[in-house]
Amino acid sequence: MIxxxxxxxxxxxxxxxxxxxxxxYDYLLFDERHFPGRYGLCWEASPTGVSGHVSAPGRTVxxxxxxxxxxxxxxxxxxxxxxxxxxGEQRIAEAEYQLSVMELLDLLPxxxxxxxxxxxxxxxxxxxxxxxxxxxxxxxxxxVTTCPEEARAFxxxxxxxxxxxxLSGIRSIVQRLDEASLSRLGLLKNCPxxxxxxxxxxxxxxxxxxxxxxxxxxxxxxxxxxxxxxxGASLSARAADLPPEVGNSCAGLAAALGLELAxxxxxxxxxxxxxxxxxxxxPGFLFYERATAQPISEAVARRLRGD
Amino acid sequence: MASTVxxxxxxxxxxxxxxxxxxxxxxxxxxxxxxxLCCQLVxxxxxxxxxxxxxxxxxxxxxxxxxxxxxxxxxxxxxLSYDGRETNFxxxxxxxxxxxxxxxxxxxxxxxxxxxxxxxxxxxxxxWLPRLRCxxxxxxxxxxxxxSHLNVTTLLSLVLSIKFKLPRVMVTSNxxxxxxxxxxxxxxxxxxxxxxxxxxxxxxxxxLEKLAALSGTLPFQLVEAVEGVRAEAFVxxxxxxxxxxxxxxxxxxxxxxxxxxxxxxxxxxLAFCSLSLVRARRGDWYxxxxxxxxxxxxxxxxxxxxxxxxxxxxxxxxxxRGRA
Numbered sequence: 001m002i003x004x005x006x007x008x009x010x011x012x013x014x015x016x017x018x019x020x021x022x023x024x025y026d027y028l029l030f031d032e033r034h035f036p037g038r039y040g041l042c043w044e045a046s047p048t049g050v051s052g053h054v055s056a057p058g059r060t061v062x063x064x065x066x067x068x069x070x071x072x073x074x075x076x077x078x079x080x081x082x083x084x085x086x087x088g089e090q091r092i093a094e095a096e097y098q099l100s101v102m103e104l105l106d107l108l109p110x111x112x113x114x115x116x117x118x119x120x121x122x123x124x125x126x127x128x129x130x131x132x133x134x135x136x137x138x139x140x141x142x143x144v145t146t147c148p149e150e151a152r153a154f155x156x157x158x159x160x161x162x163x164x165x166x167l168s169g170i171r172s173i174v175q176r177l178d179e180a181s182l183s184r185l186g187l188l189k190n191c192p193x194x195x196x197x198x199x200x201x202x203x204x205x206x207x208x209x210x211x212x213x214x215x216x217x218x219x220x221x222x223x224x225x226x227x228x229x230x231x232g233a234s235l236s237a238r239a240a241d242l243p244p245e246v247g248n249s250c251a252g253l254a255a256a257l258g259l260e261l262a263x264x265x266x267x268x269x270x271x272x273x274x275x276x277x278x279x280x281x282x283p284g285f286l287f288y289e290r291a292t293a294q295p296i297s298e299a300v301a302r303r304l305r306g307d
Numbered sequence: 308m309a310s311t312v313x314x315x316x317x318x319x320x321x322x323x324x325x326x327x328x329x330x331x332x333x334x335x336x337x338x339x340x341x342x343x344l345c346c347q348l349v350x351x352x353x354x355x356x357x358x359x360x361x362x363x364x365x366x367x368x369x370x371x372x373x374x375x376x377x378x379x380x381x382x383x384x385x386x387l388s389y390d391g392r393e394t395n396f397x398x399x400x401x402x403x404x405x406x407x408x409x410x411x412x413x414x415x416x417x418x419x420x421x422x423x424x425x426x427x428x429x430x431x432x433x434x435w436l437p438r439l440r441c442x443x444x445x446x447x448x449x450x451x452x453x454x455s456h457l458n459v460t461t462l463l464s465l466v467l468s469i470k471f472k473l474p475r476v477m478v479t480s481n482x483x484x485x486x487x488x489x490x491x492x493x494x495x496x497x498x499x500x501x502x503x504x505x506x507x508x509x510x511x512x513x514x515l516e517k518l519a520a521l522s523g524t525l526p527f528q529l530v531e532a533v534e535g536v537r538a539e540a541f542v543x544x545x546x547x548x549x550x551x552x553x554x555x556x557x558x559x560x561x562x563x564x565x566x567x568x569x570x571x572x573x574x575x576x577l578a579f580c581s582l583s584l585v586r587a588r589r590g591d592w593y594x595x596x597x598x599x600x601x602x603x604x605x606x607x608x609x610x611x612x613x614x615x616x617x618x619x620x621x622x623x624x625x626x627x628r629g630r631a
Contacts, residue, residue, distance in 0.1 A: 035480070036523050042479035044488075045460045047469060052479075085524070092502060093525055099501040100478050100526040106464040117464065120449035123426065126378065126434035127449070133381045142378040144431055150375040167430035170423055189370035191424045192431045 001065040002027040002304045003054065005101060006072035009033070012284050016070050019297040025305050028061050030054055035097060043104050050107045063104075068111040068304030072282060073098070073119075111260055111303055118258030119281035123169040126194065128257075128279050135252040136245070137266070137276035141197040148185035154195055155182065161198040174224035201269040204240055206247070207285050208254040208262045209299040213247035215240040216288045237291035246274045253279060261300055333398030334361040335622050336387075338432070339405035344604045348615040349403055349622070358400075358623060363389050365406040369424065376435060383438055401442040401622035405600055406432065408452075442624045444579045445599060451575065456504045457597040459530065466574040470567040471584070471594035474531035482522040488529050489515060495532040500525070508532060533595065535587040540564070541601055541610075542572040542580050543617030544624075549584075554607040564592055571597065578621055 002020060004027055006013040013029070020027045030039055043052030043063060052063050085093060102116040121128055129139040143154040144167060155162050155177055164181070166172035175181065177195065203218040203225050217240035218225045222233035229235060242250075246266070253276070254262035263283025267275045285296045335353055337360055339346035346362070353360045363372065368389070376385035376396070386395045408429035415421035429452070437446050450465055451457075459476050462469060477488045478501070489496045489509060498518055499506040509515060509529075518527065538557060541548040547565040549557045564584070571594070572580050581601035585593045603611050 036526070040480040042477065042481055042484045044475065044477045045463050046475065047463065047473060052477075095502045096500060096525050097480075100480070100528070103460045103464070103478065103501065107460060117450040120452050123449075123452065124430035124434045126430065127437070129378070130381065130434065130438065139378075139380065143375065144378070144435075145375040146369070147373050147375050154377075166423075166427060167434075168423075168426035169430075170426050191369065192374060192427050 001061055001067060002301075003030055003061070003066050003069045004028070004071075005030045005032065005069060005105070007031060007033045007074055010072050010074050011286055012072055013070075015286050015289075015297055016300065019301050020304075023298065023301050025301055028054065028056055028059060030056065030101075032097075032101070035101075041100065041104065043107075045107055049109065050104065052104075063108065066108065066110050067306045068113065069105060069108060070113045070300065070304055071101075071105055073102070073116065111306065113260040113300060113304065114262075114281050115258060121257055122279065122281045125165075125167055125169075125278050129276070131256050132249075132253055132276040132279070135256060136249045137253065138273055139276055140199050143195040144192055145195070146188050146190075146192050148188050151177075151185050151188060151193075151195055152182065158197045162195050163198050164193055164195045167192060167194045173227050199267050199269060199275045201267040201275070204242070204266040204268055204274075205283075205288060206242065206250045206264040206266060207283060207288065207294075207296050208251045208259075208264060209296065210260060210303055211248075211251045211255075212299050213242060213250050214288075214292075214294040214296050214299070215242045215247070216292050216294070237288060239292040239294055243274075257281070260303060333394045333400055334359040334392075335401045335403065336361050336363060336394070336399050337403045337405070338363045338365060339403070340365055340407075343405055344611075345602065345614075345618075346403065346405055348603065348611060349618050352615050352619045353622075356619065356623075358619075361389065361392055361394060363387075365410050366412065368410045368428070374431070376431075396439065399439060399441050401444070401624070402436060402439060403444050403618065403622055404432070404436055404447075407455075408432070442578075442622050444618060444621050445577045447599070448576050451577075451599055455598060455600050457575070457599065458499065458501075458528075459594075459596060460528075462571070462594065462597060466571055468574075469571060469594060470563075471571075471582075472587075472591045474533050474593060474595060476531070477529045478526060479529070480526045482519045482527070485518060485527045485529055486515060492529075492531045495534065497530050497532050499528045499530050501528050506530070530595075533585045533587055533593045535585045535593070538584045538586065539601075539605075540568045540582045540584055541603075541606075541614050541617075542568050542577070542582070543614055544578055544621045545569065546613070546617045548610055548613045548617065550606050550610040554605050554610060556607070556610050556613070567592070567594075575599070579618060 002025055004016055008031055017029055038057050040055045043050055053060050105112050106115050106117045132139055145151055162177040163174050164177050165174045205216045207214045216237050218237050220228040220233050220235045222228040222231050225235055250264045259281050263280035265277040289296050337346050337350060341364055350360050371389060373388040376383060409416055409425045410428045411421040411424055433452055436443050454461060459473050479485055496509045497506045498509055537552045539550045547568045549560045551557045568582055577599055581598045583595040585595060587593060603614055
């Protein structure tokens, strides 16, 4: 039995349910939009393990039956659910319910894609960068600073080929540091920022599922291809082959982070070196699977069933 | 910050070697809050010992905090400066990290910008502290970044083998399960919110009814109530300071309690933490939870002094190793 946790409005939850249907794997969707209410859970934890059940309309599943969990932690608002509460109380109630599921997922002995505790490193890209180094992947020369003069010195040292972006997991559009942005360096005093030497090359997204790696090559003129369409830039994707050692490094990085599924962002330079930029612990791979027909969701499904 | 530029020009690899050797003779950096008694006591003790400290008040850092960290591969170098005082990373003697990852006011934190600054500060400090080769209290693994209080279920997920007894725990969205747990616990049960460091004793039908009123609004985390003598065990390096309920020291605890505490701290990767213990009537020791950033205000003078001494010893360990 596979447990799928999330909300149906999330396209990744839809994709995984469709894939599990397609492969005739038995699963239960735990729709958090209706938890509490139509869905419920009860679990007990002790040094000998965790026991209990999850319940859905017309069905109750014992936790001992669960071979794998696919979970997405998506923020959503349902004002109708607890309308008697103030906004502050609603936030606490939502956090309590979310934690009642997340703590269970951190404890379950089966495969969990992905455990909340394994996803935290996403909140520090520099931290992830050091781990990437440890498994043999290159990372760009980086400056983390609150000092305008340091940023300018780094810019000059890198001959003007510098990008800046957030340090944390909060999404930011990767931008080239240019004359216009140099004039705003004074703002650094209010918030640390990450600068990196620009690495020229082709973007490659690698999805690892256990020790399998699926690489997709991206072609775009945008400095951050995730926002290519918004910037009016072209975007195309195709399946790519990775040198085995790079694929192994990506899988090793995911394993070091405790991630069953990961999206590793690489760039291949013209001379064939691979730089790692970050690891996404909850990758939305729908775009890549559609564009390349790589069987990523099948690999996830097999892993969830313990095949 | 001239020294940062100077450091960078000397080459990151050389600096990294110096960091690795752990011979920083510069200040002990304390990142925390003015009102934190633990920070106050450690600063005072360091001053008494003639040791320099540099206090970074987390809630008043920006825009006065200069920080520059150059990273190339596994190597790094840099410097920081606050309030006119500057130090290179390689000179830092030790770090006492007692921050909440919120360097803005409560009002600012309610804004998108305030939350962004907090996330960036957290990302910086969580990556930077593990790279320093001087003593750092505490270096946090990612699983603990957002968990200050570690309840029993968190301990179970992070510590593979706990030798203390643990109370039974149930989490349910159904009040009937809660009633069943209450009966099976012999009427000894507490309701403990998952997100708050508080708990409420359920003492009978009346309080069960109050709990039932929350059904559908909150899930129930229920923890077996263990009767006995409460104690707080402070792990400071390889020392364990055990304070009983009134904050006074217990000098006569069994060696196995010390060992079990040290094992939990080691499994969590924490040099400084506290464990909430209960010695049950039959003599068994239960662990009811842990704190990765323990508070010392409830301790008596003697216990505070022991904890402070232990922290100062930990923080200056690099210096003593260097001298040796």
